Amino acid sequence: MCLTIPAKIKSLDKNIAEIIQGDNYKKIDISLLNNLKVGDWILYTNKFAIKKIDSTEAKEITDLLDLRPNLEIKGVSNRLIKVLEMAQLHELNLSDIEYLLKIKNKNDLEFLYSEADVIRQANLKDFFCIHGIIEFSNYCQNNCDYCGLRQGNKNIKRFRMSIKEIVGTAVSAVKKKGYKLLVLQSGEDYFYNDEKLVKIIKEIKNRCRVFIFVSIGERGKGCYEKLKEAGVSGVLFRFETANNRLFKKIHSQGKNYKNRLKHLELFKKLGYFIATGSLIGLPGQNVKDLANDILLMKKFAQMVSMGPFIPTENTPMARVKKGDWTSEEKIELNLKMIAIMRLIKKKARIPVVTALETLAGSEIRKKALSSGANSLMFNLTPAKYRPYYKIYGNKFYQKENVWEKYGLFKEVESYKMLEKRMAEELNI
Numbered sequence: 001m002c003l004t005i006p007a008k009i010k011s012l013d014k015n016i017a018e019i020i021q022g023d024n025y026k027k028i029d030i031s032l033l034n035n036l037k038v039g040d041w042i043l044y045t046n047k048f049a050i051k052k053i054d055s056t057e058a059k060e061i062t063d064l065l066d067l068r069p070n071l072e073i074k075g076v077s078n079r080l081i082k083v084l085e086m087a088q089l090h091e092l093n094l095s096d097i098e099y100l101l102k103i104k105n106k107n108d109l110e111f112l113y114s115e116a117d118v119i120r121q122a123n124l125k126d127f128f129c130i131h132g133i134i135e136f137s138n139y140c141q142n143n144c145d146y147c148g149l150r151q152g153n154k155n156i157k158r159f160r161m162s163i164k165e166i167v168g169t170a171v172s173a174v175k176k177k178g179y180k181l182l183v184l185q186s187g188e189d190y191f192y193n194d195e196k197l198v199k200i201i202k203e204i205k206n207r208c209r210v211f212i213f214v215s216i217g218e219r220g221k222g223c224y225e226k227l228k229e230a231g232v233s234g235v236l237f238r239f240e241t242a243n244n245r246l247f248k249k250i251h252s253q254g255k256n257y258k259n260r261l262k263h264l265e266l267f268k269k270l271g272y273f274i275a276t277g278s279l280i281g282l283p284g285q286n287v288k289d290l291a292n293d294i295l296l297m298k299k300f301a302q303m304v305s306m307g308p309f310i311p312t313e314n315t316p317m318a319r320v321k322k323g324d325w326t327s328e329e330k331i332e333l334n335l336k337m338i339a340i341m342r343l344i345k346k347k348a349r350i351p352v353v354t355a356l357e358t359l360a361g362s363e364i365r366k367k368a369l370s371s372g373a374n375s376l377m378f379n380l381t382p383a384k385y386r387p388y389y390k391i392y393g394n395k396f397y398q399k400e401n402v403w404e405k406y407g408l409f410k411e412v413e414s415y416k417m418l419e420k421r422m423a424e425e426l427n428i
């Protein structure tokens with residue numbers, strides 16, 4: 001489903017209304033709604049008014065989305081303007097990206113965010129996508145040094161949802177709440193063998209129309225072939241870092257970078273929609289590494305999936321050392337990376353991830369959505385399991401209700417819209 005910015009009716013002429021949104025006037029068709037009058041608030045698509053809302057609701061949504069004002073170019077450094085011009089020609093190279101990541105000047109920084117916001121608006125209008133994630137098992141056979149779900153962590157309670165529970169949670173998210181894209185995520189847990197996974201996907205697809213993404217780790221060619229055939233559309237699969245040496249360091253007990261990349265190539269070949277990206281602010285990671293992460297996302301991602309590294313109890317990387325990135329630095333780097341990815345992949349889905357909200361607090365959502373991000377991933381894991389899915393500590397839980405309440409296009413229409421957009425995005 002998606003959320004869009006409200007507009008107010010300025011004048012009416014039969015089935016056509018002139019609406020005002022911020023400083024913009026526009027004419028739209030109101031034939032789908034009855035009894036509209038001047039002064040009413042509405043939500044609309046390109047052409048049609050879809051839903052009438054009251055002024056309190058309009059304020060509630062505007063407060064969530066709040067458009068960033070266009071900034072003046074005065075006081076912005078020449079190099080930034082040059083680099084932004086290069087971005088328009090699709091020619092950002094590694095050193096341009098490094099330059100953007102190193103921006104310190106407040107004026108320049110706000111200008112970068114504002115440019116990304118303008119590009120988001122020009123390419124994706126004011127539709128913000130809302131997707132859901134179901135974390136169905138916190139068992140994992142791996143031991144990634146940064147992750148609270150690592151097998152070696154004996155201090156968390158493990159859970160597995162039954163097939164019936166997973167299917168039920170997914171179907172009710174689609175039918176009752178209007179979700180159209182769901183991610184099914186777990187640790188790398190072979191309790192769910194290929195056969196079980198196929199069964200889950202087929203049952204969900206039989207009972208409702210929804211795009212399913214999986215986030216289940218390095219399961220190899222055979223598994224991903226079967227899942228594609230069963231109806232999975234995409235994968236959420238981070239490469240974590242494009243620096244081979246650093247990858248080795250944070251996976252001291254196995255996992256190799258080559259196999260990670262091999263999987264991304266496999267997904268591309270199988271025609272999966274790919275959500276991938278990296279951890280931001282790892283100990284020992286530098287700006288050049290992050291610039292390389294951006295280039296690797298450019299190569300593979302239709303959806304960006306990146307977030308700040310959060311040191312986590314009961315892992316080898318729990319302790320912050322002198323010289324590590326601070327939380328503030330990671331938050332700023334993450335915002336910059338969102339903006340840069342928007343310059344590079346104009347139509348990509350760029351979510352504001354939970355790890356960023358955990359580190360920066362809920363206010364960051366608005367900031368990120370006006371700096372190039374265009375989507376959110378809401379947690380749909382049943383409440384009784386949520387406390388145990390501790391990839392990192394103090395996980396932030398969203399206030400989804402307002403968003404879900406105003407979500408548009410909850411029916412077949414939304415599915416078709418998404419289908420068309422995903423097809424377009426797969427070709428970019």
Ligand code: 5AD
Binds near residue numbers: 146147308309355
């Ligand atoms: N901080 C932030 N993100 C983490 N992940 C794992 N551990 C952490 C952490 N400590 C992310 C990884 C993984 C995803 C499922 O969770 O990027 O791919």
Ligand code: SF4
Binds near residue numbers: 143186
């Ligand atoms: Fe397992 Fe994924 Fe955590 Fe690694 S990051 S330990 S694969 S859940």
